[in-house]
Amino acid sequence: MRVKTFRGSSTAAVFADIKAEFGDNAIILSNKSVEEDGRKIHEIMVGVDGQEEAVPAQETRDEVIDAAMNNIPDWNQEWNQIKGHMMALLKPQMNLNLLAPRQRLALEYLEREGVENKVILDLFQQLRGDKSKAILPELEKIAPVRALDSKNWPQKFQALAGPHGAGKTSTIIRLALKEKKENPTARICLASADQGQGKGRLVLRHYADLSGLEFRELASREDFAKLIGESRKFDRVFIDLPGLGGNAELEGWLTACGMHGPCDLAVHLVLNPYYAPAQYTAFLKKFQSSKVKSLIWTKLDEACNYGALVNTSYESGLPVSLLSYGSGLRNSMQPACEKDFWRLVFKHQLPVQEKMNFAKAV
Template sequence: MQVKTFTGASSQEVLARVKAEMGPDAVILGNRTYRKNGVVCHEITAGLERNAPGAPTAPSGPDAAPGGWSEWHREWMQIKDQLFALMKPAIQLERLTPRQRIALEYLQREGVADAVAVDLYKRLLADPGASVLECLCGMVPVRPFGAAEWPQRLHLVTGPFGAGKTTTALRFALQLRARDAGLRIAFVNADCLRGNGRLVLRHWAELSGFAYHEAADRESMARALTATAQADAVFIDTPGMARGETLARWRAAMGLDTAATDDAACHLVLPPFCDALQVEEFLGRYRADGPASIVWAKLDEAVSFGTIVNVGAGTQIPVSALSYGAELKESLSPATEPLIWRLIFKRQIPGRPGGEGGASAPGSESARLTGRTA
């Protein structure tokens, strides 16, 4: 690797020199700011790694990433982190009110990403009279699960293995049945190769009076959809996608890509304690065309909830429900803004009277620092 150090009067000037001399493939290895003879100097160390002759190229095809995509993506993430490190000293927290400053610092301790924190900071400066919650509500969309907000007849419940998608599908169905006892609900188990989930879904579907079908391939999926044509709501429990697989390809293989976009919704079930790289991988693997939502599950197992803010602000996919506990009943709440921000600022699980311990902001302190009652 070729390594070179650049200095200049501003970080922008130094970055421009790095790009001009080493090209767009340069990787930022380090940066520092220091004073020399009373003058502020910015120093950036960059590296450039050349591929060896005869090195293998990335696979081709419509689904393959462009050549060098993985390396480019890794380098870009490093550059982005360095840029945010350079921007942090320029964020003048004293320009915020005490409540806004305390809230921003609290969110960063909870794992809110630098990009989201900078966006929130800019929104607060643009509207000095706004509360933190008002700005956050504009960044994290919410669309509570229910027949009115989600009128689609087909609901694909997706997510990684062990995330709780099978129990989430059952909880969704029980929520709808509780609001309309005459609703005709059916389940299609497309994850029928996993014995435990298959038995649980079949048992509770039969116990609750829901129609139950299994679909392991395209032909059986077509038969199941025909058999459930008269149902008001059909929940499809999809299998987890291994690395290299995607929900889009699975839908095409099962004949579900031809379903009308406005008649099918996808609900991605995720726990909030995955790291940023894992969440990014899951979002790409389970990306859905058409109506989609995120269900945050296993909230009672998490210690912080900054990921909820990061994903909502970064993807604009609405949060539809919050799931917690091991029981099927009274363990899922349609998402609302008050429920989400109580969870973020007070670590209060929906349906429980108090916060979930730890260094959470007390109730009165949460309302004080956000400038608005959650």
Template sequence: MRMKTYRAATSTAAFAKVKSELGDEAVILSNKTVTENGCKCCEIVAAVDNQPARPARPQQDTKEGVVDAALRDSVGWQREWSQIKGQIMALMKPQMDPARLSPKQRVALEYLEREEVDERVLTHVYCTMRETENCPVMTALDPLLKATPFTSGTWTNTFHAFAGPGGAGKTSSLVRLALRMKKERPGMRLCLATADGGRGKGRLILKHYAELSGLAFREIITREDFALLRDEARQFDMILIDLPGLSGRTTLEEWSRLYGLDECPDLSIHLVMNPYYSKGQFERFMDKYKSEQLASVIWTKLDEACTFGSILNMAFAGGLPVSALSYGPGLKNSISPATEEMIWRLMFMRRLPDGNTQP
């Protein structure tokens, strides 16, 4: 067995070093915070069975080399499945004869297509309406999208982690929900926690608003820090954790195992997304952030979006309910616990949760 110690400014960076050099089969032996040259850093000790050296990669300084490397590193079955889905949809779309629908149904289907609703969803809706005479479009759509409002009464577990790509609005969504719940229940014991390794801007925002609002604040730098937070969980009604944006090929499941989040049955993870990511980005994010603990989707920056079909696309693909809708630049009064009626009004009437109409 080969064992090596890695140090980096954050645990995410240290874990990336482990994965880059030792691969996916590496076993984490320890994960702790140490002081090096007067600065705190993360130290990970990892080990792996002896393996033959990896073959040298071809040069990537040419256009062909870059393409070859990308194709080699991608997973073959994903490419094959993508091709199969494309072929299935190509066969299905000619069968979607608009003449078999009523004028009202056709208008609804055309509207969904303009909202960039995925072809798989359109096909499902078309088949449902075709099978039932004069079937209203909402009858076909209702089973595809569910909402579980983010309130203390609905989400009764203690730990809630906010995950998603960098810039999606995880930190602001966490603060907005905390301020909203504190306003509704002044006596609620809330704790804000950051797991960005003490280096990100989000840490300062959380700490600032925790101090202003009289909320508890904790930092999670190592696995032991999260274990300590679990030990003191009885002091709080709800603990909101801001997870870092995951770089490279690190997945949410890997990060959760590293920090021990996967061992916390009282934890729900909420995926924070924007509606204007591309279809390819959504597919990558769904793969990167998949987890058994993933419980809902929070949609942010709705006032900046041009279409809202991605909300329906993700609900159809992932089966996750929507828990909150965020909009506007301010931190107060700019997030709403989601309801299905609210989402449909947003999609068909372009009406934001605050009552304003999106142009």
């Protein structure tokens, strides 16, 4: 980041200088007026992402600070955090009068729900100047929904990735039982690649045995190759992936298992709605892969708000495919649909509650 201070006799003149030098890329860090020799001087400090130091000598205070900041090791890793602070500074400049009261209330609500400033600012940019514009279509672009079913996700191999305890094994069992119920002749295989978690493996095998489903252990690259080789025997293979502790990353892990090539695989990332913001960034990095196609949200019943769902789609560009809201295996999940998703965000209504209310009403 490059930081630079512009000064001039009017705010408009200073902004014109900023625009001439940096176009629309500058982020305003501070904006103040000072008296000098009886004259009023406007001073605006801006930051520009991705701009390297252009001035050779460290002459001014700002340039010295800038050089020092550029020398901090892993500076780029800090950039996201700094950006967050900048957003907080920018927000007072978000002129809410440009919005209709309905639009403003919706943004205020989303902010209270934990939707991040950068998402709010993005929405503001889309809405400003058009008071008749509805917010939901804009939100649907940020957090698209694509139900987890065989029409939307025809890949034979459906793998669930995510941190330990996120709900991968439970969701695989629920998905397999649902598929079996809807299509009793389907040839379904459950495969456990989670060798570190003995219990999850046994639970999966147990449900496979109980429900007459095939079961495979995937402990080595050869096991994966064998499963791919016999895949014609199955209509659908659900794979339980390991939590990937330490520095392990999904992309490398899939490559090591021979699952990264042209194999007919869709990975869905299972997350809970109440991690800290930095944790989502870390998980999205750890589980980043072209094979990851959607987000599955579990433990929705344990959360007090749902801003994280919007933030994570915004950050990753991934659609939401499944909503899970109970620890049991029955009546605890729904393939995501837009109505359920936005009712959850705006009304805290779990999909199951809606159905119960409907049942009471009829």
